[in-house]
Amino acid sequence: MSKNIFIDGKPITFEDGKTVLQVARENGLYIPTLCYxxxxxPASMCRVCVxxxxxxxxxxTSCSLTPSDGMKIQTASQRVxxxxxxxxxxxxxxxxxDCLSCEVNGACELQDAAYHLGIETPAFFVKEYDERDASAAFIIRDPNKCILCGRCIVGCNGQVVxxxxxxxxxxxxxxxxxxxxLPMGLSTCVQCGECVQLCPVGAFIEKKAVGKARRWETHTVRTTCPYCGVGCQLELHVKGEQIVRVTGVEGAEPNQGHLCVKGRYGYDFIYSDDRIKTPLIREANGFREASWDEALDLVATKFQQIKQEYGPNALAGVSSARSINEDSYYMQRLFREVVGTNNIDHCARV
Ligand code: SF4
Ligand code: SF4
Ligand code: SF4
Structure with a gap:
């Protein structure tokens, strides 16, 4: 038999094991929260979701409140x-x-909560300010924006460990x-950026993204990380033709929003002037550019010559960890079945 709670007078069916906050969100009802x-x-730290x-x-606190059949809940009474x-x-x-200059302006959960509550200017004076910590390679910490929700701590210790x-x-x-x-740059931090992704405000920000784009100026493109065979799902935040930020896709396999430092911050190569964009063929005077057809024909011809002269075991293949698992699978099929050798390896083994 289904069970109901009443949120602001509206009957809502719920399943056991969910909190009031989850049930409300699944039914499109807004309850602000900063630590969940x-x-x-649930952390029950910020107490904004009361x-x-x-x-x-x-x-x-609705993030930790278990619903019971017939429970009557008010989410927007004057007291709340x-x-x-x-x-x-x-x-x-x-x-x-200072929202005007803040990197997360437009994507800040504290700003959203203040807006929905009609807070135009803070009711109290601010305390003295702490120094920002820009000592790390990719992340800037701004303790003045931290609301002590604890999400980054749970993420760093419990999720990416x-x-x-x-x-x-x-x-x-x-x-x-x-x-x-310690300053972040002198600590044991590996710059995975989990804390940046989980922070609801601008207390952790991506150094490379500073000044590149306001949040509403970008659109997202989902893709697969090019660095290894795990296939982490990325969201590229793009302004015009330029990637300004990369985040992990929340709720998607295999990475559930987590990324390593390469996947999150290693996208400079895309715009590198040194990037090789066409095949190169080595000749007596160095490399010259070639078409894909010419390069592939040359490789196939040379492979056939070597195989005829010295046998298939004179050839070996090393597949790249920067391609997807399926490419490595086809590489080994190519070498075992077409070339006829078991000399096939993968660069991840080094
Ligand atoms: S972190 Fe603070 S300054 Fe930045 S957008 Fe949010 S409320 Fe504004
Ligand atoms: S970047 Fe990763 S390792 Fe460093 S503090 Fe954040 S979560 Fe922890
Ligand atoms: S740095 Fe961000 S995630 Fe960490 S406690 Fe402060 S507000 Fe929360």
Missing amino acids: HARTG VEVEGMRGLQ LDARKAVVNLLLANGNH NEVLEFGYRDSHTKVICDAD
Whole structure:
């Protein structure tokens, strides 16, 4: 028998094992939240997702609230809105939120929450500012924008298991630190960018993307990472013809949003002037450019000559880890069945 909850008077059927926040989202109802992420789970840290439940004392965090049959929930009562406003105002006050110059302007979950709550200017004064940390190769940390939601810490420790980030210090001095509060560039961080992808605000940003495009100026193109046979799913954020940022596709196999440093930040080669765009044939005076037909004909002719003169085992193939698994599979079929040798390997073995 199906069970129902009533959200703002509307009956909604739910399945066991889901939270009120998940049920609301699946039914297109907006409840702001800053610490919850589908991959890092409920944290009950930010308290922005509070709701009022009939018969329960105090406001409840919907990200950790288990629905029960007949539960009556208010997501937008005055009491709920006042509580959310107070929380968002405190988060804004606890940093330096200069949206006009912020890289995540337009894609910031704190900005969205403030907008939906009608907060035009923060109600409190801001504290003194901390230095930004630009010591790492690809990531800039801006502690002034951190809202201490903890998503990056769960991601770094529990998802990619690099164990770099943690909350350091206490009370109002609490902040996210790398190792024993080292600059990120001197820490054990491997620059995978998991923290950047999970951060709901602009506290972690991609160095290479700074100043390249506002979020609303880009469109996304889904593709497969060219670096190894895992086949991670990428989203290229493109302005005009230029890639300005790369993120992992959330909820997609095989990587579920995770990427390594190469997949996330190694896209400079696309625009490199040194990039080889046509086949090259070596001659006495060096390389000359050739068409694909000419180059492939030459390789096939040479292979046949070597095979006739010395036998198939005089040939060997090494397939590239920068191509997809299927290409490597066809490479071994080509060598075993067409050339007739088992001399086939893959560069990942080195
Ligand atoms: S992190 Fe969000 S709220 Fe803060 S300055 Fe950037 S866009 Fe504005
Ligand atoms: S880039 Fe990766 S390893 Fe470095 S702090 Fe972020 S999640 Fe951890
Ligand atoms: S850096 Fe971002 S993800 Fe990490 S605690 Fe701060 S706001 Fe949350």
